[in-house]
Amino acid sequence: xxxxxxxxxxxxxxxxxxxxxxxxxxxxxxxxxxxxxxxxxxxxxxxxxxxxxxxxxxxxxxxxxxxxxxxxxxxxxxxxxxxxxxxxxxxxxxxxxxxxxxxxxxxxxxxxxxxxxxxxxxxxxxxxxxxxxxxxxxxxxxxxxxxxxxxxxxxxxxxxxxxxxxxxxxxxxxxxxxxxxxxxxxxxxxxxxxxxxxxxxxxxxxxxxxxxxxxxxxxxxxxxxxxxxxxxxxxxxxxxxxxxxxxxxxxxxxxxxxxxxxxxxxxxxxxxxxxxxxxxxxxxxxxxxxxxxxxxxxxxxxxxxxxxxxxxxxxxxxxxxxxx
Amino acid sequence: xxxxxxxxxxxxxxxxxxxxxxxxxxxxxxxxxxxxxxxxxxxxxxxxxxxxxxxxxxxxxxxxxxxxxxxxxxxxxxxxxxxxxxxxxxxxxxxxxxxxxxxxxxxxxxxxxxxxxxxxxxxxxxxxxxxxxxxxxxxxxxxxxxxxxxxxxxxxxxxxxxxxxxxxxxxxxxxxxxxxxxxxxxxxxxxxxxxxxxxxxxxxxxxxxxxxxxxxxxxxxxxxxxxxxxxxxxxxxxxxxxxxxxxxxxxxxxxxxxxxxxxxxxxxxxxxxxxxxxxxxxxxxxxxxxxxxxxxxxxxxxxxxxxxxxxxxxxxxxxxxxxx
Amino acid sequence: xxxxxxxxxxxxxxxxxxxxxxxxxxxxxxxxxxxxxxxxxxxxxxxxxxxxxxxxxxxxxxxxxxxxxxxxxxxxxxxxxxxxxxxxxxxxxxxxxxxxxxxxxxxxxxxxxxxxxxxxxxxxxxxxxxxxxxxxxxxxxxxxxxxxxxxxxxxxxxxxxxxxxxxxxxxxxxxxxxxxxxxxxxxxxxxxxxxxxxxxxxxxxxxxxxxxxxxxxxxxxxxxxxxxxxxxxxxxxxxxxxxxxxxxxxxxxxxxxxxxxxxxxxxxxxxxxxxxxxxxxxxxxxxxxxxxxxxxxxxxxxxxxxxxxxxxxxxxxxxxxxxx
Numbered sequence: 001x002x003x004x005x006x007x008x009x010x011x012x013x014x015x016x017x018x019x020x021x022x023x024x025x026x027x028x029x030x031x032x033x034x035x036x037x038x039x040x041x042x043x044x045x046x047x048x049x050x051x052x053x054x055x056x057x058x059x060x061x062x063x064x065x066x067x068x069x070x071x072x073x074x075x076x077x078x079x080x081x082x083x084x085x086x087x088x089x090x091x092x093x094x095x096x097x098x099x100x101x102x103x104x105x106x107x108x109x110x111x112x113x114x115x116x117x118x119x120x121x122x123x124x125x126x127x128x129x130x131x132x133x134x135x136x137x138x139x140x141x142x143x144x145x146x147x148x149x150x151x152x153x154x155x156x157x158x159x160x161x162x163x164x165x166x167x168x169x170x171x172x173x174x175x176x177x178x179x180x181x182x183x184x185x186x187x188x189x190x191x192x193x194x195x196x197x198x199x200x201x202x203x204x205x206x207x208x209x210x211x212x213x214x215x216x217x218x219x220x221x222x223x224x225x226x227x228x229x230x231x232x233x234x235x236x237x238x239x240x241x242x243x244x245x246x247x248x249x250x251x252x253x254x255x256x257x258x259x260x261x262x263x264x265x266x267x268x269x270x271x272x273x274x275x276x277x278x279x280x281x282x283x284x285x286x287x288x289x290x291x292x293x294x295x296x297x298x299x300x301x302x303x304x305x306x307x308x309x310x311x312x313x314x315x316x317x318x319x320x321x322x323x324x
Numbered sequence: 325x326x327x328x329x330x331x332x333x334x335x336x337x338x339x340x341x342x343x344x345x346x347x348x349x350x351x352x353x354x355x356x357x358x359x360x361x362x363x364x365x366x367x368x369x370x371x372x373x374x375x376x377x378x379x380x381x382x383x384x385x386x387x388x389x390x391x392x393x394x395x396x397x398x399x400x401x402x403x404x405x406x407x408x409x410x411x412x413x414x415x416x417x418x419x420x421x422x423x424x425x426x427x428x429x430x431x432x433x434x435x436x437x438x439x440x441x442x443x444x445x446x447x448x449x450x451x452x453x454x455x456x457x458x459x460x461x462x463x464x465x466x467x468x469x470x471x472x473x474x475x476x477x478x479x480x481x482x483x484x485x486x487x488x489x490x491x492x493x494x495x496x497x498x499x500x501x502x503x504x505x506x507x508x509x510x511x512x513x514x515x516x517x518x519x520x521x522x523x524x525x526x527x528x529x530x531x532x533x534x535x536x537x538x539x540x541x542x543x544x545x546x547x548x549x550x551x552x553x554x555x556x557x558x559x560x561x562x563x564x565x566x567x568x569x570x571x572x573x574x575x576x577x578x579x580x581x582x583x584x585x586x587x588x589x590x591x592x593x594x595x596x597x598x599x600x601x602x603x604x605x606x607x608x609x610x611x612x613x614x615x616x617x618x619x620x621x622x623x624x625x626x627x628x629x630x631x632x633x634x635x636x637x638x639x640x641x642x643x644x645x646x647x648x
Numbered sequence: 649x650x651x652x653x654x655x656x657x658x659x660x661x662x663x664x665x666x667x668x669x670x671x672x673x674x675x676x677x678x679x680x681x682x683x684x685x686x687x688x689x690x691x692x693x694x695x696x697x698x699x700x701x702x703x704x705x706x707x708x709x710x711x712x713x714x715x716x717x718x719x720x721x722x723x724x725x726x727x728x729x730x731x732x733x734x735x736x737x738x739x740x741x742x743x744x745x746x747x748x749x750x751x752x753x754x755x756x757x758x759x760x761x762x763x764x765x766x767x768x769x770x771x772x773x774x775x776x777x778x779x780x781x782x783x784x785x786x787x788x789x790x791x792x793x794x795x796x797x798x799x800x801x802x803x804x805x806x807x808x809x810x811x812x813x814x815x816x817x818x819x820x821x822x823x824x825x826x827x828x829x830x831x832x833x834x835x836x837x838x839x840x841x842x843x844x845x846x847x848x849x850x851x852x853x854x855x856x857x858x859x860x861x862x863x864x865x866x867x868x869x870x871x872x873x874x875x876x877x878x879x880x881x882x883x884x885x886x887x888x889x890x891x892x893x894x895x896x897x898x899x900x901x902x903x904x905x906x907x908x909x910x911x912x913x914x915x916x917x918x919x920x921x922x923x924x925x926x927x928x929x930x931x932x933x934x935x936x937x938x939x940x941x942x943x944x945x946x947x948x949x950x951x952x953x954x955x956x957x958x959x960x961x962x963x964x965x966x967x968x969x970x971x972x
Binding site for chain 3: 118134135136138139140152154156157169171174175177179180181182184185186187188189190192193194206208210214215228230232246248250264266268270284286298299301305308309312
């Protein structure tokens, strides 16, 4: 399926082999020898392709799919058409990820340091880290091993761990937004902290992470940050968080581990957001949130209350229109 | 009006000539020989300038304008002061655009490929396409003819049509945001699709368009995308859409033709948004939308219902304050 | 506290001296000779450090702080633990800013013009202005004195004053988003205005400011703009405004002086927003706003009414759940 100009394909592979590398069991053992040539979506798949079903929205399309095999959960076995070979997984999306990696592998994008990349002499870059064209690494930065830093990135006043991916146009370590109002003017407050990015973090294109004002701004191990996200000075993001595109987190807010913040949500400054919290898309969070809570709305409230708001508004429109 | 350091002016032109090139009729034939020297806004215009009236907000200013001529619709003729020459147009803003192009023309910004621009050898660039400084074009990309790609742009894993404009800092074709959660960590799912940008598309500054995960991300012919917009992997945007600044569209959402999405609106993933849909500024769309529907609010509802929400809330505040 | 790899520390200083340079009075004169070695936050401070208290949220932490001295307002004197030396200030954050500047000073980041920076010959750059790597300055731009322009910035069709700071990835002066719809297509309207940035302005990372369509886009003296902000063509921002991250201001809107727009707020086009206005985070402003007004909500209403909305919705959820 993938364009061979961009991605080199490996394989084909027997279904039994793909099951082994992806934590799946083959539903019908006689299917183990079926030869799979490529991956594809449910809709685009043709004979010889393997696909996967995770999002229930697509279940109804599976019956018409031409895929030779499908990775799915036990509860979805009945959604498959007759004759399709099935790999049963506890986590079909994860199993699919392992299969994709078998068919296509990621090549190192850049030589160690590309053309028009400028790394200040006082910075250090770890082994096997590659840096794209037009990227600037400021003085005294430390970048770990096995990182991929794409084109046109700026990194200043930062210490970055191993195996970190930074997409193009990300801005890391510039001044935080701090001013003291005095005599009718906004006086800049010197920002003397750093950005610390722990191992296995991914940072999206054109995302901005300001350095601390004195304390550091910290992105915890394994957290994944999407495009166009703003993270203010002194924020501490925990480990293995997901922060979706266009989220904004104001200065000095702390976020626990395994918290998910959906797209365009905003979080005020100086808050404590717990671990395993879920913030709905576009929510506006103005208070601390306890571990495990799920919130939505503007201002954000517990998600069930927010859903009730929508239902109540709908009913009020009806009631008040009828009264007229 | 325009600063001659930045824009070279042509002309002057007779009003009759300007009417012909801009699909207007001269209201009073004796005005055809009036000489027009420049364009200007209603407020800034002076003797010899031509202006235009489109937004009704500015109608009341027209009576005091010093412009020698004005492009307007038939219904606004009475808004003009006595003695002002009038060009009557079915689409005054379009007519104005044609007149501006006569007085000022766009020069090619860059030589074919500028300083510090890095184009991988395996990529191909069409005739008369110019690329600004600091831009990076990754391996195997195909860029069409007559494109303008501004400074500090990154393009990877993409195929781009003819006559496409990409403003500075746009990021096109980086990894989509796809992870499978497994053993407490987010495992990256290899993204093996492309970005396809059709002819006559314009993409704003610092906008990010992720490549597909397997299917492609597609921007349809003639669609115009503003600054700081996020378009997730596998999205398909139709033809001649308008997507205003800071909009976010989550992965795998499809949008029809001639749809307009106003600023800061957000659209969830895996949705189908029809053609000729209008989404109000800041709306949060969480459901499929039919062709021609107009929605607003968070979560988004039909625009009339959303306006009713605001009115009802205003009344409730009044009622409940009085009760006290 | 600050990492000496990134920031060179000066000092130590006597408390009496620090009071003098920061508009403070020493509460207990016998403390004037205490030697202060560094700055720190309330929580991180240790013996020999000076800290400050501005945000009341942190007042309760002060009693346990190990700082030798604290800058605070008169009303907070009782929040300090016994034995801590106190500097009393009318504006503790401002006083702290002056103290930080004494301990750490900002070095000039770049040589006048860095590697891989491309300045068109027809542009002029003022004395002591430094420009980071990968930045592009287009033809005929004028940049004032004592500016700091960070890496990977794009500036086109712009005139920029003195003492302006532009952070990495900012895009200034590209085409505004203007199209006339004609025969089923969006026709580009040539943009022939400029961006004018007055003295002492700061512009955040990856922020985008479009040039005017004919009139100019203007950012008034002393205004501070955070990261990822969008400012449309023809906007006029007054003096000493604060515009927080991810705000969007649509075309042709005018904003007075000393107005504060909090994060992710959006303002429609062609509006007049007064001076000393405050717009709450995430608000959606769709109408003109008078001087001094404070608004919030979507659509934005007076802030007190918006707070009432939230309270009313909370009550309605309760009432209607009980009725069941």
